[in-house]
Amino acid sequence: MLDALLVLFQVDNLLFLLCGTALGIVVGAIPGLTASMLIALTLPLTFHMDPVNAVTLLIGEYVGGISGGLITAILLRMPGTPSSIVTTFDGYPMAQQGKAERALALGIMASVVGGLVSWAFLAGMSPTLAHVALQFGPWEYFALVLMALFMLAALASGSLVKALLGAALGMAFALPGIDSSVGRDRLTFGFDSLLSGFGLLPVLIGAFAISQILREAAAPAKATGPFRLPDRHLPVHVSDIRRHGPNMMRSSVIGTWIGLLPGIGGNVAALISYSIARQFSRNPERFGKGEEAGVVAGETANNAAIGGALIPLITMGIPGSVTEAILIGALTIHNLQPGPLLFQNSPEIAYGIIAAYLVANILMLILMWSTVRYIAAIAQIPRAGLLGVILVFCVVGSFAVNNSFFDVWVMIAFGVIGLCLELAKVPLGPFVIGFVLAPIAEEQLRASMMMSDGDVTAVLQRPFALVFLVIAFAALLWPAVSAHLAKRVRRTAE
Amino acid sequence: MARDFRRAIVRTVSAAGIALAALTTTCLPQLMSQAQAEGFPEKPIRVIVPFKPGGRTDVVARLIADKIQEKGWLEQPMVIVNADGGAGANAIAQLQRGEPDGYTIMHWSHEILMSIAMNLGNFKLEDFRSIGLTGGGSPLWAVRKDAPYKSLEEVVTALKEKPRSLVEAVGIGSIPHFIGAMLAQEAGFETRYVTANSNADRLRLLLGNNADIALFAASEYVTQGKDLNAIVYFGRERSPALPDVPTATELGYNVVWANPNWWLAPAGTPDEAVQKIAGALEKAINDPEIIEYFKQNTLDPYWTDGETAMTEAQETLGSLRTVAERIQ
Numbered sequence: 001m002l003d004a005l006l007v008l009f010q011v012d013n014l015l016f017l018l019c020g021t022a023l024g025i026v027v028g029a030i031p032g033l034t035a036s037m038l039i040a041l042t043l044p045l046t047f048h049m050d051p052v053n054a055v056t057l058l059i060g061e062y063v064g065g066i067s068g069g070l071i072t073a074i075l076l077r078m079p080g081t082p083s084s085i086v087t088t089f090d091g092y093p094m095a096q097q098g099k100a101e102r103a104l105a106l107g108i109m110a111s112v113v114g115g116l117v118s119w120a121f122l123a124g125m126s127p128t129l130a131h132v133a134l135q136f137g138p139w140e141y142f143a144l145v146l147m148a149l150f151m152l153a154a155l156a157s158g159s160l161v162k163a164l165l166g167a168a169l170g171m172a173f174a175l176p177g178i179d180s181s182v183g184r185d186r187l188t189f190g191f192d193s194l195l196s197g198f199g200l201l202p203v204l205i206g207a208f209a210i211s212q213i214l215r216e217a218a219a220p221a222k223a224t225g226p227f228r229l230p231d232r233h234l235p236v237h238v239s240d241i242r243r244h245g246p247n248m249m250r251s252s253v254i255g256t257w258i259g260l261l262p263g264i265g266g267n268v269a270a271l272i273s274y275s276i277a278r279q280f281s282r283n284p285e286r287f288g289k290g291e292e293a294g295v296v297a298g299e300t301a302n303n304a305a306i307g308g309a310l311i312p313l314i315t316m317g318i319p320g321s322v323t324e325a326i327l328i329g330a331l332t333i334h335n336l337q338p339g340p341l342l343f344q345n346s347p348e349i350a351y352g353i354i355a356a357y358l359v360a361n362i363l364m365l366i367l368m369w370s371t372v373r374y375i376a377a378i379a380q381i382p383r384a385g386l387l388g389v390i391l392v393f394c395v396v397g398s399f400a401v402n403n404s405f406f407d408v409w410v411m412i413a414f415g416v417i418g419l420c421l422e423l424a425k426v427p428l429g430p431f432v433i434g435f436v437l438a439p440i441a442e443e444q445l446r447a448s449m450m451m452s453d454g455d456v457t458a459v460l461q462r463p464f465a466l467v468f469l470v471i472a473f474a475a476l477l478w479p480a481v482s483a484h485l486a487k488r489v490r491r492t493a494e
Numbered sequence: 495m496a497r498d499f500r501r502a503i504v505r506t507v508s509a510a511g512i513a514l515a516a517l518t519t520t521c522l523p524q525l526m527s528q529a530q531a532e533g534f535p536e537k538p539i540r541v542i543v544p545f546k547p548g549g550r551t552d553v554v555a556r557l558i559a560d561k562i563q564e565k566g567w568l569e570q571p572m573v574i575v576n577a578d579g580g581a582g583a584n585a586i587a588q589l590q591r592g593e594p595d596g597y598t599i600m601h602w603s604h605e606i607l608m609s610i611a612m613n614l615g616n617f618k619l620e621d622f623r624s625i626g627l628t629g630g631g632s633p634l635w636a637v638r639k640d641a642p643y644k645s646l647e648e649v650v651t652a653l654k655e656k657p658r659s660l661v662e663a664v665g666i667g668s669i670p671h672f673i674g675a676m677l678a679q680e681a682g683f684e685t686r687y688v689t690a691n692s693n694a695d696r697l698r699l700l701l702g703n704n705a706d707i708a709l710f711a712a713s714e715y716v717t718q719g720k721d722l723n724a725i726v727y728f729g730r731e732r733s734p735a736l737p738d739v740p741t742a743t744e745l746g747y748n749v750v751w752a753n754p755n756w757w758l759a760p761a762g763t764p765d766e767a768v769q770k771i772a773g774a775l776e777k778a779i780n781d782p783e784i785i786e787y788f789k790q791n792t793l794d795p796y797w798t799d800g801e802t803a804m805t806e807a808q809e810t811l812g813s814l815r816t817v818a819e820r821i822q
Contacts, residue, residue, distance in 0.1 A: 040547045040548075040576070043548065044547070047560075134701050134702030134703075135702050136702065137688075137699065137702060137704030138688060138689070138704065178614065178667075180689050180691055181666060182666055182667070183665070183666035183667020184667070184822075192580050192583030192584075192587065192615045192616055193580050193583060193587070194580070195579075195580040195614060195615060196578075196579045196580050196581060196584075263695065312698075316697065316718060317697075317717060317718045318697055318698055319694050325548055325549070325694075326546065328548060329547055329548020329552065329553060330548065332553060332791075333557075335787070335791075337718070339717045340718065340720040340721075341717060341720065402577055402578045402579040403575055403576065403584075403588065404577060404579055404587075404588075406584070407579075443689060446689065447689040450688055450689065451686060451687075451705075453658065
């Protein structure tokens with residue numbers, strides 16, 4: 001391990017890591033361009049590089065890419081990457097209340113804490129964790145996602161009917177594509193491009209970035225006054241550690257754990273830890289209106305999810321998401337197969353990945369912390385110019401996912417849909433949750449039923465799944481129960 | 495100050511522009527005439543891979559394209575374009591967008607037959623012209639090492655005693671599903687399924703005791719199969735990397751699956767272009783470095799010409815269609 005760290009401090013490796021992280025932050029901050037896109041783009045370059053150099057570059061890009069997403073999420077309400085959707089819920093309201101720098105500083109702090117905690121898990125107990133994560137089968141995935149869905153059910157402030165409408169719409173748009181339980185096309189209306197469904201990136205970019213651009217085009221945001229740099233003094237104190245510490249630790253653990261489960265990544269981690277932070281909060285009604293804990297929960301969890309996802313990658317060669325699948329590709333081209341044999345056959349790579357992840361987090365902190373004042377000034381650039389540039393990146397990014405123009409149309413369509421929802425006061429949060437989480441729940445439930453030959457009671461033999469289901473229903477019933485209890489307490493007091 | 499600066503920029507940009515224009519006007523005709531003299535290819539050839547970067551189809555395409563460029567077997571480079579999405583529909587749409595002139599080709603595998611057999615997407619074999627196969631690989635069935643059954647015979651016996659007692663991790667309508675169904679038909683057993691959309695899913699479900707049987711590429715088994723036990727190999731012959739794993743044919747079941755690296759062009763691509771590309775591909779697959787990579791990754795390096803490849807594909811598609819009818 002120490003050797004690996006020392007190797008990392010060779011000039012070339014450090015330089016690649018620095019480049020990767022810086023590039024990642026920039027790309028991550030641009031709506032439409034994501035970490036996985038950057039990694040896919042640089043992958044061919046790494047074929048001719050030394051394997052350790054290649055790995056450090058890619059890990060840097062990964063960490064930077066996920067971290068950079070918070071910038072535009074907070075300042076412009078456009079998630080730079082799908083992992084930062086949650087950050088828009090509270091980060092943007094904070095920015096509107098004039099607390100943009102504080103939101104940024106908290107987000108950066110949370111990202112680093114999430115990264116470091118999950119690094120500790122990665123370095124310390126990879127094999128154990130990987131082993132436990134393997135016990136998670138379809139039932140556990142389903143119960144976990146159902147728990148998150150129920151906890152988020154009351155996410156939207158305001159009309160419950162409209163929140164449910166948003167969620168139902170999100171779920172409806174997740175339906176087209178190949179139904180993985182029967183292998184046939186479903187609701188594609190003869191469009192072959194719909195065989196893989198509406199892409200996550202075009203939908204999210206459309207619903208958040210494009211709809212925001214359209215809204216501001218219709219009603220330009222007020223001039224923000226002359227260009228000025230914020231105070232040198234950053235608005236975070238030691239007391240914040242006490243205030244947000246427990247939340248950060250909890251969100252780190254949740255993020256690492258969700259990252260550990262292959263197939264669900266940073267965006268789900270952020271959604272789940274956000275919902276749990278809200279459940280634990282003393283003032284859940286403030287979530288969605290600029291609650292600091294919301295920013296902290298999401299940004300901690302999405303960074304922690306990277307460390308989590310690296311665990312099955314290194315120990316078993318199982319990629320947690322598209323990004324890890326590309327990382328595996330980068331290794332195979334050098335004839336290195338991640339898996340149980342990696343530590344024996346090429347320890348310099350296995351430990352190199354672990355060490356690179358640690359250093360990338362530290363570099364990310366330095367880079368973002370030292371530039372946060374300038375970053376915050378982005379919000380003061382005239383919107384007309386800024387939004388035009390962002391629109392270009394959104395189009396390029398949506399196109400680049402699959403080199404397909406269909407995705408660009410999808411993005412534009414969801415921009416209009418997002419705008420209509422907003423005008424009808426249907427919240428976007430439940431819409432996104434329905435779109436992201438419902439398909440996982442559906443697929444896993446149907447896989448479970450297939451596995452048990454249609455026997456629902458099979459869930460009784462799955463302790464983890466049962467626990468999640470109990471929590472899920474407790475969360476659903478708690479508001480009613482607590483109201484009832486409060487009434488009884490009052491009555492006995494009288 | 496600002497004006498000076500702006501003027502300086504304008505001057506630099508226009509100077510660069512003039513230089514560029516001069517360069518293109520003088521050099522371009524020369525380059526063009528040179529290219530025309532040599533015939534196809536006059537410009538880079540786009541190779542569409544229907545996946546995101548990093549998988550076997552992508553890596554093999556890139557290795558071969560790099561080798562061809564390094565050795566100068568084609569006058570122009572081959573550029574890999576990744577077009578994931580729509581179960582291959584996106585890639586095929588891109589392949590068919592332009593003229594069938596040989597400048598846009600595709601690298602895929604027999605997965606394309608799977609899509610045709612399942613009626614996914616609006617294409618058929620006649621839409622393609624086969625350039626050739628650059629080798630391929632076969633998968634195997636594995637169980638957990640600590641499972642009570644150690645061989646395919648024991649699995650079959652267990653399943654015949656208690657039908658549907660074992661869970662097979664498959665992507666419904668994908669290669670693992672079809673191969674499993676072919677073997678089940680041959681041996682006369684039935685399993686239960688659990689959905690697994692990737693190799694990673696299958697490995698995770700099998701190791702975590704959520705499935706009992708799963709299919710893996712031989713290369714995946716070699717690197718990730720520490721706690722697994724391969725019980726049958728679906729190649730024509732035993733794999734040199736796995737000399738102890740019997741083939742299905744040896745065990746008396748007529749199930750063979752050798753998934754090739756298939757190079758395709760749109761129907762109507764001229765002979766000259768197809769032959770030129772095929773010639774370069776054949777040289778590449780016989781290159782010692784490529785052979786070495788294939789062997790290390792338990793792939794078989796061989797060359798099959800376009801027409802033979804198409805005939806094989808038609809036969810395979812026929813048998814896949816009968817399986818598809820049965821399992822749907």
